[in-house]
Amino acid sequence: MANALEVVGERWSLLALREVFFGNTRFDQIAANTGASRDVLTVRLKKLVAAGVLEKRLYSDHPPRHEYLLTDAGRALHNVMLMLKEWGDAYVTEGPLPLVWKHSCGAVLEPRVMCAACGEEASRGSLTPVTAPTH
Amino acid sequence: MANALEVVGERWSLLALREVFFGNTRFDQIAANTGASRDVLTVRLKKLVAAGVLEKRLYSDHPPRHEYLLTDAGRALHNVMLMLKEWGDAYVTEGPLPLVWKHSCGAVLEPRVMCAACGEEASRGSLTPVTAPTH
DNA sequence: TACGGCGAGTTGGAAAATCCAACTCAGGAG
DNA sequence: CTCCTGAGTTGGATTTTCCAACTCGCCGTA
Numbered sequence: 001m002a003n004a005l006e007v008v009g010e011r012w013s014l015l016a017l018r019e020v021f022f023g024n025t026r027f028d029q030i031a032a033n034t035g036a037s038r039d040v041l042t043v044r045l046k047k048l049v050a051a052g053v054l055e056k057r058l059y060s061d062h063p064p065r066h067e068y069l070l071t072d073a074g075r076a077l078h079n080v081m082l083m084l085k086e087w088g089d090a091y092v093t094e095g096p097l098p099l100v101w102k103h104s105c106g107a108v109l110e111p112r113v114m115c116a117a118c119g120e121e122a123s124r125g126s127l128t129p130v131t132a133p134t135h
Numbered sequence: 136m137a138n139a140l141e142v143v144g145e146r147w148s149l150l151a152l153r154e155v156f157f158g159n160t161r162f163d164q165i166a167a168n169t170g171a172s173r174d175v176l177t178v179r180l181k182k183l184v185a186a187g188v189l190e191k192r193l194y195s196d197h198p199p200r201h202e203y204l205l206t207d208a209g210r211a212l213h214n215v216m217l218m219l220k221e222w223g224d225a226y227v228t229e230g231p232l233p234l235v236w237k238h239s240c241g242a243v244l245e246p247r248v249m250c251a252a253c254g255e256e257a258s259r260g261s262l263t264p265v266t267a268p269t270h
Numbered sequence: 271t272a273c274g275g276c277g278a279g280t281t282g283g284a285a286a287a288t289c290c291a292a293c294t295c296a297g298g299a300g
Numbered sequence: 301c302t303c304c305t306g307a308g309t310t311g312g313a314t315t316t317t318c319c320a321a322c323t324c325g326c327c328g329t330a
Contacts, residue, residue: 001149001150001153001216001219001220001223002150002223003223003227003228004219004220004222004223004227005149005150005219005223006227007223007227009144009146009149010146011144011145011316011317014136014140014144015136015137015140018136022264026277026278027277027278027279028276028277028278031278037317037318037319037320038278038279038280038319039279039280039281039317039318039319040316040317040318041279042278042279042280043316051227052226053226062326062327063276063277063325063326063327064277064278064325064326065276065277065278066277066278073222073225073226075259076222076225076226077222078259079218079221079222079246079247079248080215080218080219080222081136082218082248082257083214083215083217083218083248084136084139084140084215085136085139086214087139087208087211087212087214087215088136088137088138088139088140088142090208090211091142091187091188091208091211092138092139092141092142092186093138096267097267098266098267099264099265099266099267100264100265100267101257101262101263101264101265102262102263102264102265103250103252103253103255103257103261103262104255104261104262105250105252105253105255106252107250107251107252107253108252108265109250109251109252109257109262110250110251110252111214111248111249111250111251111257112214112248112249112250112251113214113217113218113246113247113248113249114246114247114248114249114256115238115240115242115244115245115246115247116242116244116245116246116247117238117240117241117242117243117244117245118238118240118242120238120239120240122217122236122238122244122246124210124213126238126239127236127237127238127239127244128236128237129157129234129235129236129237130234130235130236130237130243131233131234132231132232132233132234132235145287146287146288161306161307162306162307162308163305163306163307166307171288171289172288172289172290172291173290173307173308173309174288174289174290174308174309174310175287175288175289176308177307177308177309178287197297197298198296198297198298198305198306199296199297199306199307200297200305200306200307201306201307271330272329272330273328273329273330274327274328274329275326275327275328275329276325276326276327277324277325277326278323278324278325279322279323279324280321280322280323280324281320281321281322281323282319282320282321282322283318283319283320284317284318284319285316285317285318285319286315286316286317286318287314287315287316287317288313288314288315288316289312289313289314289315290311290312290313290314291310291311291312292309292310292311293308293309293310293311294307294308294309294310295306295307295308295309296305296306296307297304297305297306298303298304298305299302299303299304299305300301300302300303300304
């Protein structure tokens, strides 16, 4: 967890990623939609690229224009963001939600965490921590 | 998401919560295990209490000693932390993992996100965003 | 050729947050 | 009486963040 937070735990990092998930892949879009100041955003994006979460791609030579795209690692963050949004919706956000996700089954998504091995829901009570032997 | 991050998105907040999940509910334990400086930790814990994520309880009158306990909102963050840990384990942490979770089915937990309505896995491809009508 | 505009930053200075070590204060333990 | 522990406070140095303004390359138009 601490390692994860070192990569995406700084202010604006996750919000910037959210924008890329929404298809807002250009610097000015990200800046406008997150509210991050441009200098901080520059630093964050650089760090996310360096960490392999985003990839900076030139999509036009003349004029030179780039966009930020998700790598596999970046795409894998979607789950984290879903759960974070879910928690915010449930315990922080008041009033109607500005956005929901619709699942292909037709329902509005209420994400749950399940165990990949058995398919059952993984609640806190059904889990036990196992520390690695310190050797 | 932005709302959620306003509550738990600051540095040390999630790590402090992790410690409480592990049963390290006292100030000094949290400080030692997270590495946060004591003054910042004081502020973070106050904020988490104010936000209703933690609760400060006196567990001994003489001498006066308190501990931080999870509220419902706090417990609900477990899912977020599971996914964050999962991501860190998969894309950031190198070498053997210091800790894994064991599910009651016997397997080491690999958390997946599923749709509560249909029970199917909710991958990015199976989801579509629906914005609230701006009216 | 000049002029405005856009994308993507950079720069400088003020304001806020963080780090760290040392200090406090209350209540036991010896 | 002195030492120790838990839970912070305090002061000062260091980093980050914020913000508005500036730059630079390139384009469209006139």
